[in-house]
Amino acid sequence: MVALIPWSVWIIFLPLLTGIFAFLFRGRGAQLGIVTAVGLLPPLIGLTWQVLSCGPQHYSVGGWGAPLGIDLYADGLSIxxxxxxxxxxxxxTFYATGYYSPTGETKEKNHQQDPALFWSLWLLLWAALNCLFLSADVFNLYVALEFLGLSAVALVALAGGPSAVAAAMRYLLVSLLGSLSYLLGVALLYFAHGTLSLGLLAESVTSSPASFAATTLMTAGLVMKTALFPLHFWLPPAHANAPAPVSAVLSALVVKASFYLLLRLWFQVFTNTVTPSVALLLGILGVAAIFWGSVQALMAQRLKLLVAYSTVAQLGYIFLVFPLAQGKGTGFSAWCGGLYFILSHACAKAAAFLAAGTVLYGFGHDRIDELAGITQRLPVTMFAFGVAGVSLIGLPPSGGFIGKWLLLNAALAGGQWWWAIVIIIGGLLAAAYVFRFFSRAFSYVEQVPICRDVPWSMELTALALGLSAMALGIIATQPLAVMQIGAPLAGPVLTGGLP
Amino acid sequence: MNISLLYSLVGLALFSLGLYGLIAYGHLLRKILAVNVMGSGAFLILVALARGWRQTSPDPVPHAMGLTGLVVAVSATALALALACRVQETTGSTQLTEDGSD
Structure with a gap:
């Protein structure tokens, strides 16, 4: 009875429908956004309940089944x-209702930004993300990737200025290059194994030349889309120049989507073709990303650029999962650590970008040197940024701390202590760039810069997301239990020989 | 099998040529065309593999993939061209500058 309702279809269909409506009925974007945000909760809760009580869920759309039709699949990772x-x-969504509210001054400031286009593109992007996380075949995943890429690029271009348009153009070219590389890999996989389904491929992929080529092409394409150093060059301008709600979504969700696909492929499909040396290479690039991103964040002149470079650095950590999962008996610990890191980084980075967007909205600029004393004007927003910063640095009791703790555990228990050093130094560097901004923002000055009125929804959503990142550090057992459902690795979450 | 191998190799050559063009040339229109050449290479490989996998009759699945890919490529090209026009309007240049960080 529990398994009968196809909740996964509704999770994809609802934002797709409201996204199209938002384009047709221009003035109703905000209402449609809220309808989607609220309307997605019942199917999401329903699907989570199904997965928790009955294990991973399959659904064939239209009843067609695997080779011809589209299959949806949900396990703990998808949830x-x-x-x-x-x-x-x-x-x-709630932030954007304030950001795009038609108050007099806003209208003048954002005259280039059409709220109707934002709502439509954002809801379509949401549909693309949900579709990607539920697809069960490699070609449908390609379509979802392109759907996601195109809506994300259009959202970046919404900001309108010369730097935003140039950033969107570069983002589009990189995104297309990544998808085409992935598509070529899909063609090779189909040629070698005669199937596109993730489940069937997992059984049939062996170490043949075609599978190796497919692994290389798909990994390269997805690594490019995930902006791993040194392919990160497109990310900081695109994320820093986009409108505030878009930056948050891009940094928190869109880069994670291609990483999610990489995780699925590496741990479920390519188990016979990936070699420890490639995993080591991804880990080393991750280390380079942590250092390069942190140093650039330390030197950034603008707050949004600082947050964007912080994303480059934080993405480096999640690539440590690949070498750490090679350790004996620590695979599951690394898997959980990586996922926990992704989850808490999404909340913390969204909060940080929304807070930075509020600063830009309130003061009209985000040059760090001229932001002394802004806490006196925007205390709630700065508190949200502070809470998010705690999770980005990885201090207890935040979600970022749990993620790093599990990764450290995998490194030390698996006898790969050198990664542990990187994780600790990375945390110190994150503290340095976060406090560099705080030392300005929290200083007391007589002449506080003038700030225009900020809608309460903008201040409160950043705070709510920052507090969610913090809450993830306290309720760790439930997310970890979900991660175990249908996971490709098994083992203890924390291995003996604690760090 | 031979003919499909030949078409696959041509597809691979087109893909590599497009990749070279995308990296080597600065003009946005050339970059967009290069991406399209890459795409054509990938679609050609799909069509060729459909013939080579089962000798008797062509397999429809790679054809369906190719058609879907074409639809995606057309929409992506439209967006790319619109963006390229906007880049020229706002910056006055048809190239992306090296440092886009500010």
């Missing part, structure tokens, strides 16, 4: 990603 998308999505 974690869907819930993360919903958390950030609901927050961003």
């Amino acid at each position: 974690i990603m869907l819930v993360m998308t919903a958390l950030v999505g609901i927050g961003t």
Whole structure:
């Protein structure tokens, strides 16, 4: 009885429908956004309940089945990603109702930004994300990737200025290059194994030349879309120049989507073709990303650029999952650590970008040197940024701390202590760039810069997301239990020989 | 099998040529065309593999993939061209500058 209702279809269909409506009925974007945010909760809760009580769920759309039709699949990993998308999505939607509210001054400031286009594109992007997390075949995943990429690029271009348009153009070219590389890999996989389904491929992929080529092409394409160093060059301008709600969604969710696909492929499909040396290479690039991103964040002149470079650095950590999962008996610990890191980074980074967007909205600029004393004007927003910063640094009791703790555990228990050093130094560097901004913002000055009125929804959603990142550090057992459902790895979450 | 191998190799050559063009040339229109050449290479490989996998009759699944891919490629090209026009309007240049960070 529990398993009868196809909730997964509604999770994709609802934002797709409201996204199209938002384009047709221009003035109703905000209402449609709220309808989607609220309307997605019942199917999401329903699907989570199904997965928790009956294990991973399959659904064939239209009853056609695997080779011809489209199959949907949901396991613990999908649920974690869907819930993360919903958390950030609901927050961003409420933030945007304030950001795009038609108060006199806003209208003048944002005259280039059409709210109707934002709502339509954002809801379509939400549909693309949900579709990606639920698809069960590699070609449908390609379509979802392109759907996601195109809506994300259009959202970046909404900001309108010369730097935003140039950033969107570069983002589009990189995104297309990544997808085409992935598509070529899909063609090779189909040629070698005669199937597109993730489940069937998992059984049939062996170490043949075609499978190796497919692994390389798909990994390269997805790594490019996930902006791993040194392919990160497109990310900071795109994320820093986009409108505030868009930056939050891009950094918190869109880069994670291609990483999610990488995780699925590496741990479920390519188990016979990936070699420890490639995993090591991804880990080393991750280390380079942590250092390069942190140093650039330390030197950034603008607040949004600082947050964007912080994303480059934080993405480096999640690539440590690949070498850490090679350790004996620590695979599951690394898997959980990576997922927990993704989840808490999504909440913390969305909060940080929304707070930075509020600063830009209130003061008209985000040059860090001229932001002394702004806490006196925007105390709630700065508190939200502070809470998010705690999770980005990885201090207890935040979600970021749990993620790093599990990764450290995997490193030390698996005898790969050198990764542990990187994780600790990365945390110190994050503290340095977060406090560099705080030392300005929290300083007391006589002449506080003038700030225009900020809608309460903008201040409160950033705070709510920051507090969610913090809450993830306290309720760790439930997300970890969900991660175990249908996971490709098994083992203890924390291995003996604690760090 | 031979003919489909030949078409696959041509597809691979087109893909590589497009990749080279995308990296080597600065003009946005050339970059967009290069991406399309890459896409054509990938679709050609799909069509060729459909013939080569089962000798008797062509397999429809790669054809369906190719058609879907074409639809995606057309929409992506439309967006890319619109963006390229906007880049020229706002910056006066048909190239992306090296440092886009500010």
